[in-house]
Amino acid sequence: MLSRPCSYLFEISYFGARFKGWAKQKGQPTIEGKLERVFRFVLGHEDFRLIGSSRTDSGVSCRQGFVQLFLREKTDLEPLLPLFNLNLSGEIVLSAVREIPRDLNLIQAVSQKTYRYYFASEQGFPSFASAFITQVDQFDTLEKMEEKARIFVGKLDFRAFCKVSPTKTDFEREVLEAKVYQTKEFEGPFYPEIVYCFEVTGTGFLYHQVRKMVSAIWHFPPEEIKERLANPERESPQVPTAPSHGLVLWETLLKDF
Known part of the structure; x- marks a missing residue:
């Protein structure tokens, strides 16, 4: 019995x-x-469990995501x-709640995510905009x-555009x-006169993938991006990771919702 x-x-x-x-971290x-x-505090007990639809990095914001709550009683x-x-x-807002089937796996139910990364030139950059x-x-x-962003579209091996961990073996993702x-x-x-946005939609993303894609779009020639995607295991300097504070998880879509 559950x-x-x-x-x-x-x-x-x-x-x-x-x-x-x-993710929860001590201290x-x-x-x-x-x-x-x-x-x-609100429920008056700790007999519950929470699961998030996305485990965003330090400093990353979220415009629309989901949290699943498990309780003993209705x-x-x-x-x-x-x-x-x-x-x-106010830093975190819960905008809606509904009862769902207990066997719904929130992580597997995510069908696609859209991220937006905002950036601007250092010239005339107001401090509040940071x-x-x-x-x-x-x-x-x-x-x-724009040309370089289009190179990332498709089902590709993003090993060269993520933070690789020893336990990760599958680097293919679909943009x-x-x-x-x-x-x-x-x-x-409070904002620069000209602000740019890199927007990417995919079925899933690797650790630091979006921020490394942003960095490559800023600085790499198209040929370098194509080469790294075509030869993901090639020995080469790591792609720099763009700062986290420009990144927003813009939209999360769930299957059958």
């Missing part, structure tokens, strides 16, 4: 700058850690949303960056769309 037979799905967004990523502020503390959580959010202090936008000393023209464009999402005295 010890926690009731399952609920929350939609979540968060500002990641003050957190050391999603460090994390999204999972803060959620657990607030759930313990509970009406909708009226508790305001209390959850009050204690999450919360969401990465300041870059130099990068290629928009036309060249459905990748583009670079000038965005109007940030306007006003």
Whole structure:
């Protein structure tokens, strides 16, 4: 018999700058850690379990993701949303909740994710903008960056564009769309006059994959990107990892939802 037979799905967004990523770490502020503390306080017990649809890195924000909650008893959580959010202090927001089948595997239910990475030139860069936008000393023209982004589209081996771990053996991922464009999402005295966005949609991503793709789009010639994708095991200097604070998990889609 299942010890926690009731399952609920929350939609979540968060500002990641003050957190050391999603996963709970001893002595460090994390999204999972803060959620657990607030759930313990609001529910009045710790007989629950949480699973996130994505384990974002330190400093990475999320506009739309999901959290699955397992409970021992059926509970009406909708009226508790305001209390959850009050204690999450605005940095994390739970925007909706619904009961779902207990056997739904949230990680496997993710069908695709879209990330956006915002960046701008160092010239005329307001300090407040650093919360969401990465300041870059130099990068290629928009036309060249658009060309390089398209090279990443397809089912490819991204071994050269991720942080490799000894336990990882599968480096093939499918990128459905990748583009670079000038965005109007940030306007006003707190932001640079021109802000660019790298947007990528895929069925899944490796550790640091998006941030290494961004770095390559800034600085690598197209031929170097093609060569690294075609020969992922070639011995060569690592692709630099772009800073985390420009990255946002923009959208998460689940199968059959």
